Amino acid sequence: MLDNVAIKVLIITDPGAGSGTYREALETLLGELTQLEVVVRRSTDADDATLALGSDASFDAVVVDVVGALDAETIVPAIRHRNDHIPVFVASGVRGAEDLSASVLARINQFIYLLDDTPEWIAGRIHDAAQKYRRAVLPPMFEALVDFSTTHEYSWHTPGHEGGTAFLKSPVGRAFWGFFGQQMFRSDLSVSVAEVGSLLDHSGPIGRAERRAAHVFGADMTFFVTNGTSTSNRVVHQASVTAGEVMALDRNAHKSMEQATTITHGLPIYLRPTRNHLGIIGPIPPSEMTAQAIAEKVRTSPLISDSEARPVIAMVTNSTYDGLLYHVPTVEATLGSHIDRLHFDEAWYGYAAFNPIYAERFALHTADRAADAPTTFATQSTHKLLAALSQASYVHIRNGRRPIDHDLFNEAFMMHASTSPLYAIIASNDVAAAMMAGSGGLALTAESIAEAVAFRRTLARVAAEEGPGGWMPRPWQPETVLGADGIVRLFHDADEQQLITRPEPWLLRENDAWHGFQLPDAYAMLDPIKVTVTTPGLANDGTPEQFGVPAAILSAYLDEQASIVVEKTQDYSVLFLFSIGVTRGKWGTLLSTLLQFKHDVDANKRLEEVLPALYSSNSRRYARMGLRDLAGQMHTAMSENRQLAALHEAFATLPTPVLSPADAYARLVHGETDRIKIDDLASHTLAVGIVPYPPGIPLMMPGEESGSSSGPLVSYLKALQGFDRQFPGFEHEIHGIDHVDGAYVTHVIRTDHV
Known part of the structure; x- marks a missing residue:
């Protein structure tokens, strides 16, 4: 089981500290680890060690040498911030364990006094602990899949490629096998393999994995879905709605909700979201969610004959596609007070449970819930902003009023689930939950938020340097931030830690002009990691300005010049997602390309130079045109056609x-x-x-x-x-x-x- 990958140990040591005898003992220990085929990497201080652990998750153990200037009080908490379970050894040859604080002793696994035990013995202890950790880090379903795929059994069941062997009998098949590798096909199994459990009856390791994920995400039940949140949404409504029943749906909904109404024969009424001057869609206002408002929608619907009918389920998109988050207790107190089941489509928002900045802003929030709170469903695309394979999705359920039984929900689940699921997708759901468990979720989300904030602050500073007469793509966000000291500062001068850790700077305040929404104070919050960048062309009241650069041109430029594909392009805004996979180098490239775009627009660079693919496909239309010419023509056309x-x-x-x-x-x-x-x-x-x-x-x-x-x-x-x-x-x-x-x-x- 993964035995072909060498064990890797990080040792943090001050190379100039300690006596000759001690240094010799330490070097002998490292030699013994090498004899055991352990890969050893050295760090000389806490900062370097933190960078190493943050950039490389393959370490299996850490040794902290506290002889010299190294401070265990700093290093050990930093390690634990990233990883709850990795074995941590503190080594010394001068001080004993009695010199370590209770806080440090509680966070380490073992104390090594190098001059007492033999280097061979100590190396063996480190090696054994690393092996145990490596096995324990695998969640249940993935572990069972790894174990089974490495047993080299002959199979007489589907799939017919027989662990990839069939592909090797054809030139094109061999190319396919070579591209994906043996393990991909060895782990592509049939439902006949009982060792990994069944997705349809939630037995064995798959069932254990789903129960573990429910615990990690705070649900009563979690179901793994292997064909996307489109299917998760349809399953939730298949389990809740029958023909002729009323369903209250967010009009800001994925098309899978339209499909849900079709397959259930439910009768939809719609909750209308807000929209601002940029065309950005905001939350549904609470006034749309009251019992009176819903009753009026039912009464006036030409499709509903029973004017007294009540919706059996209500669906809300959280976050919105532009990253605006609801205050969920308010939704529960309004919409959930008279509709027994709430469904939050959180396809783009599966990380919220793991960072306190999102408290009370996600479906399974931990704030106090009323004793008669509605049953809540949360559907999340594991593959979108967590780490999983495409099509991986979760359905989380927290029961309340009109609870749903596991077996009853599973009947709807099985109507949409394949009897031949791809086990790699199931395993990626298992791994995604394991990655977010313990300190991992907070560390990963905090890094994602920190990178987004760093980009936002830098772009805001660069835009401010243009002065009142200049232009620059700008981040859509509050212009100022009220600091903890009571001083209002420009966003790019605000305290970085406040922006990373506190929700207050991101709340949509009722009288703030920057967001343009008519909503109750603090009802909505902007998600820091969903970064909308605006281009010039619109005044705050939505009227066209004299100069404009439609965002479609920026998106085309980013794609052609830097292979940067944006998430969403609207008339004068583009959206970037700072997922847990975003790095500083990645957003640095984005920033430099935005600056180059501004320069090339101002210079009216020829389209054949800056947008060669567009130009080559439409050379007659765009002949002799520059980037600023195109922006001017497009902005004028969009203004004139309203x-x-x-x-x-x-x-x-x-x-x-x-x-x-x-x-x-x-x-x-x-x-x-x-x-x-x-x-x-x-x-x-x-x-x-x-x-x-x-x-x-x-x-x-x-x-x-x-x-x-x-x-x-x-x-x-x-x-x-x-x-x-x-x-x-x-x-x-x-x-x-x-x-x-x-x-x-x-x-x-x-x-x-x-």
């Missing part, structure tokens, strides 16, 4: 539902639809959802009516269509829309089948 204003008007309008999503889908399956151009869309009922990306919020859902040709819904789509025709290479991605010869085309239900 693109952002049209967006606000369209999303402020909830279309009239004519059919439920399930009934609209039935028309689609039966071929009772027509394919028409957007120019002819007026007064039609949609057969498919129309969902502009970004940010992926439904403009119209299946079964909803489009309105008049001059109405806000059709007008917005026409504005986007006109933009796409004018700027090839920058076309909008809209689910439910096909591009045919420059025209937008979609599917509608035939008038005689509505």
